[in-house]
Amino acid sequence: MSTSVPADLQTVPRSTGDWNSSPLNAFSVDVEEWFQVGAFENTLERNDWPSLESRVELQTHKILKILETCGVSATFFCLGWVAERHPDLLGSIAEAGHEVGCHGMDHRRIFTLSPEEFAKDIAQSKKLLEDASGVTVKGYRAPSFSMNTDTWSYYRLLEEAGFSYSSSVVPAKTDHYGMKGLPRVPFYPLLGSKFIEVPMTVAHVCGAVLPASGGGYFRLLPQFLSRFLMSKAKKQTGMGTIFYMHPWEIDPGQPFVRDAPLKSRLRHYTNQSHMADKISTLLESGQFLRMDQLLANQFAAGL
Numbered sequence: 001m002s003t004s005v006p007a008d009l010q011t012v013p014r015s016t017g018d019w020n021s022s023p024l025n026a027f028s029v030d031v032e033e034w035f036q037v038g039a040f041e042n043t044l045e046r047n048d049w050p051s052l053e054s055r056v057e058l059q060t061h062k063i064l065k066i067l068e069t070c071g072v073s074a075t076f077f078c079l080g081w082v083a084e085r086h087p088d089l090l091g092s093i094a095e096a097g098h099e100v101g102c103h104g105m106d107h108r109r110i111f112t113l114s115p116e117e118f119a120k121d122i123a124q125s126k127k128l129l130e131d132a133s134g135v136t137v138k139g140y141r142a143p144s145f146s147m148n149t150d151t152w153s154y155y156r157l158l159e160e161a162g163f164s165y166s167s168s169v170v171p172a173k174t175d176h177y178g179m180k181g182l183p184r185v186p187f188y189p190l191l192g193s194k195f196i197e198v199p200m201t202v203a204h205v206c207g208a209v210l211p212a213s214g215g216g217y218f219r220l221l222p223q224f225l226s227r228f229l230m231s232k233a234k235k236q237t238g239m240g241t242i243f244y245m246h247p248w249e250i251d252p253g254q255p256f257v258r259d260a261p262l263k264s265r266l267r268h269y270t271n272q273s274h275m276a277d278k279i280s281t282l283l284e285s286g287q288f289l290r291m292d293q294l295l296a297n298q299f300a301a302g303l
């Protein structure tokens with residue numbers, strides 16, 4: 001496959017509207033089990049997964065409750081692995097008016113998959129998610145934001161599989177992922193195609209490019225700092241925050257993996273007991289909506 005990163009990436013045109021004075025934000029949840037995270041990949045074997053305590057239903061229902069209380073609709077990028085084992089959870093997400101997106105089958109980073117394996121992975125997970133939820137899945141998020149220059153051609157496979165957009169890159173280099181030099185607003189990754197990539201939010205501060213999209217950074221940093229970074233990015237790009245979190249981040253009752261490296265344990269467990277309050281405060285501070293709604297309302301994107 002020969003698709004490479006186009007030299008001049010076109011950004012998606014903005015629609016006109018009063019959102020210009022107060023940009024909209026998107027709220028997303030990457031639905032996976034606590035034991036499927038990158039932090040534990042060298043400690044817990046994939047073969048052990050079926051024997052570990054499942055917490056994803058309990059955790060996701062906790063998030064659904066917060067969203068209901070705050071009157072917010074969100075996008076849930078779910079693993080096919082979760083849909084296969086907890087189809088009712090997918091039904092609950094869709095019934096509550098949230099968008100169901102795809103997070104792949106079993107959280108393998110996409111650059112570890114051949115094009116054939118990737119095509120199989122997205123077809124299988126999309127079908128499992130649609131069968132369980134009863135809704136069409138249009139959005140995709142690569143596990144661990146693992147889209148990179150080597151896998152750029154996979155955008156074409158996503159389009160061929162029936163996806164309309166992806167949210168799989170962080171336009172900054174971090175220790176785990178990210179690509180420098182990409183647009184910070186939605187863009188067309190493929191020439192001659194309306195398929196959209198919605199990059200995660202980053203802020204430019206004193207020459208540094210810092211993640212401002214939520215996840216572990218939001219959980220670990222004091223709220224004022226997260227708010228500063230999000231507001232900085234908003235001023236710089238003219239668009240709101242693409243926020244994301246995981247169900248396991250809100251669950252201080254989950255098993256503790258003592259054998260994991262100290263850095264991984266700190267990254268995974270710190271501030272889990274404060275996350276529910278932090279999320280509620282965030283949701284009350286601005287207008288959040290589903291990824292597909294943000295693309296339809298703020299950008300001229302017919303999905």
Ligand SMILES: [Zn+2]
Pocket residue numbers: 030032103107143144
């Ligand atoms: Zn994930």
